[in-house]
Amino acid sequence: MSNGSPIIRIENVHKRFGKLHALRGVSLNVERGQVLVIIGPSGSGKSTLLRCINGLEIPEEGRVTVDDIPVTHSAANINAVRAEVGIVFQQFNLFPHLTVLQNVTLSQQVVRKRTPVESQRIARELLSKVGIPEKAGAYPAQLSGGQQQRVAIARALAMNPKIMLFDEPTSALDPEMIKEVLDAMLVLAQEGMTMVVVSHEMGFARAAANRVIFMDEGTVVEDGAPEQMFTHARGERMKQFMSKILY
């Protein structure tokens, strides 16, 4: 719709897992082209919030709309939303029985109905973009963690998403591989991709994010520009949290 309206709207969202109240009234708008970084302690609901955006979780209360499509139990809506939203997981979740190339072409062929030739051309372009064109014929288990995560990014991009979600994309990686993944994400951010990134990589947040939110116990506690958030955290909870993750 109009470029002025937020591409993601989250209104007073509540999500419970049995007795556990994981999201307690979260409201959040994300503008087109915005790069939002979410930080917060373990169990604060960051992943749950992210998963509400592409319909992997459906909140019991409140509304989530993506590009004006409501994310509800309706299969048609969920498929429409997923066509616009790519997600990259902490554990990569590549398909181990398929080669790298097949990982990137499968959903193009099954969902987008692209021909093998076209989907392979797109896949090779994207693999070059994330810096591993030579690994097209390898299987996931033959790649390093950093390479696997970059394949996962290429796989999500192959669906031409308008929004990319990242759930701790570097926290399962050895330190020397973190940069190659963050670099690929930075390129995306600079190209204007709308991104929601759960990550505690402060360097990435400073370099790429326009906005950082701090979550705790299922709510958004602080919200602001990265510099301001990291240097002048106002609330006690965020100060405490920052002192734990920074040296």
Next chain:
Amino acid sequence: MIGMRGKFFHMPDIELLPPDNRPSRDIAGKALALSGVSNLPAWAVIILIAGLIAAAVIVTNAEYTSILLILSSGIALTLYVTFFAYTLALIFGLVAGLMRVSRNPILYTIATLYVEVIRGIPLLVLILYFFFVIAPFLANSVPDQFAFVFRDEALEGIIALSVGYGAYLAEVYRAGIESIPRGQMEAARSLGMSYPSAMRYVILPQAIRTVLPPLGNDFISLLKDSALVSAISVKELTLWTRQRSANTFKPLEHWTIAAILYLVMTLGLSVVVRYLERRYAIPK
């Protein structure tokens, strides 16, 4: 290691055979070379050598040879029943296994009833029940052109075996599907795939590789259980052996050869299963 094995089986059992049954030194030499060079486990080497000796006995003894040839005609029916029953069981098992992991309570309940009821009944009883109760009923209630299915003992045996094994295989498939990490389904769905597409392209190809060993084992079990259809007068290897041995008063020779034939088939299949496991292994 190879040397030790060679020494251990050094020119072993030839002297134990009656002189007129001894195979030529040439065959024995080849057997030795095979056990030494290949890295077969000890039990396989023992079976191999025993098998070669048995083969030598059978080939050089006219009576055994003729029994072998006669009994071989039962193998065709055994293999026919086994292959068709297994193919059907793979299909029943897949459908029931998918229903067992379905979130639809009706599908889940139907499949669970099938699995629990069938697995609680001895296969032999299942075969007899189908033969004496269900098949005659169906033969009279389906259109005439299909009735032959329920009047042909071999087809009835195939159906009963496949219904029984379908229940076992359903549990194998279910376990395989449940062994695939949840993230695989989530990744596939997040890429926009429907649940059936995700099953077909992502979950099942991995699940089936995981369960190839138990699927193979059940194939071999089914081959052995195909002997049960002798109870409904299908003249497969077991019933055929029984009739021949009764007619000729030579139970020792007949049952020994029948046992060897089953062993050859099951060992052959287990080699095939191992090959398939390696062939379809996910590269590491």
